Amino acid sequence: MGLANPSALWLLLLLIPVILAWKQRPKTTRAVGNAFLWRRVASRSATSFVARLRRNWLLVAQVAFLLASVAALARPVLPFGTRTVALILDLSASMGAREKSGTRLDAAVAAVISTLDSLPRTTRVRLIAARSVPDQVGEYFAWDPALRRAIRDQETTAGPADISAAIEAARGAAGVAPSDVYVFSDGQPEPSVRWVRIGKPAANTAITNIAARRLPLSPGAGQVLVEAWNYWTEPLDAQIEVVQNGSLVGRYPVRLPSRGGITVVVDVPAVDGVIRARLVPDDALAVDNSRLAMLRSIRPVRVLLTGGTFFIEKALGANRTVLVDRVRGQARYDVLVCENCSELPAGEGGVLLIPGAPQPRVEAAEMTLSAPNHPIAAALDLSGMRAVPISQNAQRHDSIVIARISGRPAILAYEVDGRRVVELRLDVTDPSFAISTVFPILIANATDWLARRGENSRELVAGEPLQWVFGEKPTQQPDLVGPVGRRVSSFTSGSRLTSSSLHGAGVYVVRGGAAEETFVVNPATASESDLSASGSAAQTAIPQTSVTPRGERQVVLPLLLLALGLLSVEWWLRCSVARRT
């Protein structure tokens, strides 16, 4: 049972003055000369519950009247014949498309409300917000104003909506299985649910891709590639606006062919930070008219080289993003290069272990790549490469063999107590390998992997989960802040922060490490931007509930009648007492 107006229960406090007044009333006192005749009957009447009830009829009637009145005002709803339905609201990016009177989401909300109004008031409604991951908003009675507030509070995302997962979540949630599942979406209907199709076909264009790069031969200079697509059947003249860190780079007029796209490459003198490409003017769906790219300032990797060879030093020096120290300073080192070390050197950074010269020297043998997908093997072409193996102790059971020489592990990667280690079990002084093009690439890849650089993705699509790895243990409670400064829910475990709430497009900030880090989230244009097939010419009619409502108990009226009846009884009792006195 529920109460439509629970705040009326505060009126029960009125019982206090009623009871106090009853207790304070002056009792009739009488002197008698035959008290012995009353004595026995008086004790009986004082202790009997029925007698106590009878002598306080007036109070009982007053209290009952007050209780009935308060109950009537509280509007109790008896869940007689209650059933449960699930309402799934599509919150994908396409639901933000503008139509004549508001967005598709506005139309969906209106359809949901209309459906609610057609349901019996005691129906239990399970509200599911369909995003990339379905979210069960809550379970309410159909009459509950909180349900309508929850529906109106929903906002579209910039990502897709997994309707199938939402339907499964609706059916599989704890509690009573819903007798009906309603889906309010602009997507393709699915069977076995009551699908309310929202929205009409609309023209839409989108920035589908943006990429920024630094030119290798011109420090600081770069290029931005922007791809725009027209999903409609008619060509469109528009402008692409490129902004870098809030400053306009340029506007470029384009003509978008029908159901086709164009690509624009823009030269940027000093490319850095967040670059935004925007399509002007806005159309039905504004969220996909803008896209972000991010060029992160290169933070040099600090390497401490203890021992090592000439070739190692040269390979490291060739990488302009690496700073090499021969003597340990005050700085924190991302990578420690240790030659012939029996144990890991002190520090927190990754370790590149280089063996000493082999004794006795063996012949070079062919190298093969064992883990081509590992970051250390990126762009590493070992075809025809030969190197001199150096025998070492047995490999760790958790190590990854990146490359082998004649079947024996030659390059290994593993972690020890959170520190990454790369072991080179080959002769790095052998010129045949050391001066090959593979060697500096190997050293650069190993350095990046040991320093954990590039591990965190800087560009994501709305709806994708985020996994952010801090290079070192966070110095403060990690925090994730989204566009417009709103905190985004996240979970931190050790040095890893995860979040599945990247619903909005924009720039996000991660706090907790040595410095703030930013990344960008872009709209899911691949699944959401084509509005030409959504909805139908006419919105699907809201399905009428076929089940005859078993109805709620309308208890307000009986309670009011009861209260009036009790008031009459109380008045009659009071008059009777007055007549007798």
Add this chain to the structure above:
Amino acid sequence: MLSADEARLLDRLILSASSGSPSAAASGLRRTASRGVGVEFQDYRHYEPGDDPRLIDWTVEARLRQLVIRVSRAEGHLRLYLLLDASRSMAIGAPDKLCCARKLAAALCYIAIARRDAVAVATFDETIRQHLPLGGGRVQLSRVFEILGAAEPRGRSAIDRALMTYGAAVRGPGVAVVFSDFFQEASDLQGLRYLLHRGITPVVMQVLAPEELDPDIAEETALTDIEDSGAPTLIVDPTAVRGYYERLSQLSQKLSDFCAANRLPYVPISSSDSFERLLHACEQASLISAYA
């Protein structure tokens, strides 16, 4: 004590002779219904063992072959003892019970004195408070009225003790009219029995107030004992009235049964009854009758 109208009413009444036996010592004008030694023939009755053989009427025996004796009407005056309960419980009622008892006692005294009967009066609570010995004449009347008028309700009730004390001080024959509510807990009417033992015929005048006969308890009421201020207050409600009725009825029935068993007059009266009604009640109880 009595108005002129009331006195005129009383002038036509006499105390009934069935109450007590007259004394031959005085020359009361009342004829008594009692049979005894006298001149005037009244009736015959069959001879019973123990009767005086000199009363056998041989003439009737010779004629009817039955032993009968003559019964003559005795002449003499009645001894009337008026015993008035003046305990605090007699203050209940409007008018209070003591006022009603006082009025009726005065009326009976008036009737008796008018017929030259002897009247004594006593007021009591736990014991005899005031006492006036038997006497006749107008002087006695005024003395009785004085004592009756001065009686104030006070003290606790101890009817049996008071009657036994009084009975020990006087002797019969005579009629003792006891004016009381007879509200005494666990009383076995020893006082009345003792009066009988002393040859005094008690007449029970149970005076009750209307609120005692029909208590108006409409809501929770606190009752206090008028005779015992230290007694705990009783809380009663309308449901207790029925039980009270039963107990009051048992008390009155006990009195009534005692009087019936001893062929004594029992006169239950209400303090709100009119004077005429009071006299009518006495008449119905054969205590008084119209003067013939």
